[in-house]
Amino acid sequence: MDEQTVEAVRSVVATIPAGETMSYGEVAARAGISSARLVGRILAEDGGDLPWHRVLRADGTCAPQVAVEQAARLRAEGVLLVDGRLPPERRRR
Structure with a gap:
């Protein structure tokens, strides 16, 4: 993985405000990459x-x-x- 990808993912994650969440896929999309798994690996x-x-x-x-x-x-x-899961109404669409 290249440094530009790592920095893009880091930048997106750094902007998630306290009390909010994103999925790995959302982070990937905002970072301009296609792999949610790569986001997990980078983190x-x-x-x-x-x-x-x-x-x-x-x-x-x-x-x-x-x-x-x-x-x-x-x-x-x-x-x-709730039961180890973010309730659906709290998830982004």
């Missing part, structure tokens, strides 16, 4: 200083490997998951 490798917890799967669930921490961080910002 896993180079996203520790970003609000990575605001990026969810398309179905509103957390990434399994960080689900507990991600849900706790979202809860601290007022984003409540």
Whole structure:
């Protein structure tokens, strides 16, 4: 993956306000790339200083490997998951 792609993804994630979320696919689209999986990879490798917890799967669930921490961080910002999932009315269309 090239530096321009990494920076585009980082830039999009950095702009997600507290209390809001985006899906990996939404981040990819805004960054101008076609792969939601690449967004996840970039965040896993180079996203520790970003609000990575605001990026969810398309179905509103957390990434399994960080689900507990991600849900706790979202809860601290007022984003409540129901049965481990962002309610449909809180998801962007």
